[in-house]
Amino acid sequence: MAVLEVRQVSQIYGKKERRRHVLDRLDLQIEAGEFVAVTGPSGCGKTTLLCILGALLQPTSGEVWLDGQLIRGINEAELADLRAQKIGFVFQFPALLPTLTLLENILLPLTFSQGKGRSREDGSRAIKLLEQVGLAGREKDLPFTLSGGEQRRVAVARALINRPQILLADEPTGALDQGTGERLIDLLETLNETEGLTLVLATHDALVARRARREVKL
Ligand SMILES: Nc1ncnc2c1ncn2[C@@H]1O[C@H](COP(=O)(O)OP(=O)(O)OP(=O)(O)O)[C@@H](O)[C@H]1O
Numbered sequence: 001m002a003v004l005e006v007r008q009v010s011q012i013y014g015k016k017e018r019r020r021h022v023l024d025r026l027d028l029q030i031e032a033g034e035f036v037a038v039t040g041p042s043g044c045g046k047t048t049l050l051c052i053l054g055a056l057l058q059p060t061s062g063e064v065w066l067d068g069q070l071i072r073g074i075n076e077a078e079l080a081d082l083r084a085q086k087i088g089f090v091f092q093f094p095a096l097l098p099t100l101t102l103l104e105n106i107l108l109p110l111t112f113s114q115g116k117g118r119s120r121e122d123g124s125r126a127i128k129l130l131e132q133v134g135l136a137g138r139e140k141d142l143p144f145t146l147s148g149g150e151q152r153r154v155a156v157a158r159a160l161i162n163r164p165q166i167l168l169a170d171e172p173t174g175a176l177d178q179g180t181g182e183r184l185i186d187l188l189e190t191l192n193e194t195e196g197l198t199l200v201l202a203t204h205d206a207l208v209a210r211r212a213r214r215e216v217k218l
Helices: 048-052 076-086 103-116 120-132 148-160 177-194 207-212
Strands: 001-011 022-030 034-038 061-066 085-091 166-170 197-201 216-217
Touching: 001 048, 001 197, 022 048, 022 197, 034 048, 034 207, 048 061, 048 166, 048 197, 076 120, 085 148, 103 216, 120 148, 120 177, 120 207, 148 166, 148 177, 166 177, 166 207, 177 197, 177 207
Parallel strands: 034 197, 034 216, 085 166, 166 197
Antiparallel strands: 001 022, 001 061
């Protein structure tokens, strides 16, 4: 069964002469455990599609299905729960909270999804994720002490803390050198293969597109 599906989805931004059709009756099915790269020129709608797939943006028309559930008429609180349980997001310009340590930043999504205190196990998992993204020992550091590429890797760890079923990542290797980018994709690929994490990555990076099992060109 498709874990994510859009049917005849269109997105139009702006009004009158500023109207801009970004997606035009797009159909797309993503099966559980797939590794998909969404590619296409700048401005073609990759970020828009990720936001629609992650139920952050309601499209102008068409249907969005998340894990067999039609995303329509669901109130914002339920939608937030659904997202918190099932989806990890890595945004193109990840925002870490500047006054929280890296560990606290990574643990933050648990506050919303569990609604309770964090366990020792959560802390160990966050530290392990930090190691996996190549930032071992930095858990007490504040975000401003990290480079842009390092902050992006923290954002990946933060997106994974909930053990999401689906990871939606916008240019996850942007701002990373080739070696670091490849190691990040290695990690995501391992999670895809061992834990069945469904990966949808929007990318300009031909290397990332080649590593995916399927490329969706917009
Ligand atoms: N909230 C918005 N309001 C109006 N126009 C928007 C909005 N969001 C995106 N757009 C426009 O829609 C188009 C697609 O944007 P989007 O960010 O989805 O493209 P993209 O393929 O991800 O681009 P890039 O590769 O440069 O990140 C762009 O022309 C953008 O200006």
